[in-house]
Amino acid sequence: MSFPHHVKIVEVSPRDGLQNESQIIPAKVKIDFINQLSVTGLPVIETTSFVSPKWIPQLADNSEVFKGIEKIANVSYPALVPNIQGLESAIASGVKEIAVFTTPSEQFSLKNTNCSVTESMHRISEVVEIAKKKRIRIRAYLSCVLGCPYEGKIAPEKVGELGEALLRMGCYEISLGDTIGVGTPPKIKRLLEIVSRHVPLKYLAVHFHDTFGQALVNIYSALEFGIGVIDASVAGLGGCPYAKGASGNVATEDVIYMLQGMGIETGVDLKKLIEAGRFISKQLGRNPNSKVNLALGGPV
Ligand SMILES: [Zn+2]
Structure with a gap:
């Protein structure tokens, strides 16, 4: 056992x-929120998505938000990009880092992006080629790596192969998403064992959802395996689109609290993070979906 x-x-x-929140938050509030996150010590803040507002009206203000935030030195502000049009808008807004996404699940790919996994990889390769020429850094997400709402089980081999292909294209990090939160520690271990045969551990991140209350224990298992990058969402923002009312992303506050307890450094100021989480929760008119935030700050 060797933790980072x-x-x-x-x-x-x-x-x-x-x-994944049903409410639409005004751009001004988002800018304020991201600026608050920027001073917590977080090294990477994914700011928005340059996707058609037809699909995601919540992020229709992508350009306004990206241009409006104060960019702090040593903080990366990636934006999600689904295709070349998205990349072009992102570039026009001054984005220096993008995230691309696909999935090992054929069914999820069809329902989510209206194309097969192979087509989606082709789409990504086109985006990546242009991004590389513009010296834009590229991160990649793989969704539904431990299970898919339509297809059920997912073969870890397929996750490994896609991860390897994305790394070869030029993505600097592959984030493994348990989008429906069905993972448990033995599944995490098996997934990482197989995927790390294709992608060295240092290029892997984990993106766990708390749908079944397993996110923290799964993160612990990933850390035990040697993973050093964790995706998280302050106040547990973002529900689960496949189970109404269920938890989505693991709360950043809860992750930081656990890491602090393990003596693992993150550079993140938990107090400031809690404040940012309370600010956005107030805007959404509900309590933070974070046990640590509620325990230390009470209801908003
Ligand atoms: Zn997520």
């Missing part, structure tokens, strides 16, 4: 979180 000394937290609340 330092863990990089990738904050996904402004994008993954708000995209």
Whole structure:
């Protein structure tokens, strides 16, 4: 057992979180929220998605938000990009880092992006080619790596192969998403054992959802395996689109509290993070979906 000394937290609340909240938050509030996150010590804040507002009206203000935030030195502000049009808008808005996404599940790919996994990889390769020429860094998400709402079980081999292909294309990090939160520690271990045969551990991140209350224990298992990058969402922003009322992203506050308890550095100020989580929760008119936030701050 050897835990990392330092863990990089990738904050996904402004994008993954708000995209899965039914309420539409004004751009001004989002900018204020991201600026608050920027001073917590978080190294990466995924700001928005350059996807058609037809699909995700919650993030229709992508350009306004990206241009409006104060960019702090040493903080990365990636934006999700689904295709070349998205990349072009992102570039026009000054984005320096993007995230692309696909999935090992054929059914999820068809329902989510209206194309097969192979077609989706082709689409990504086109985006990546242009991004590389523009010296834009590229992160990749693989969704539903431990289970799919339509297909059920997912073969870890397929996750490994896609991860390897994305790394070869030029993505600098592959984030493994348990989008429906069905993972448990033995499944995490098996997935990482197989995927790390294709993608060295240092290029892997974990993106766990708390749908079944397993996110923290799964993160612990991933850390035990040597994973050093964790995606999380302050106040647990973002529900689960496949189970109404269920939890979505693991709360960043809960992850930081656990890491602090394990003596693992993140550089994140928990107090400031809690404040940012309470600010956005107030805007959504509900309590933070974070046990640590509620325990230390009470209801909003
Ligand atoms: Zn997520």
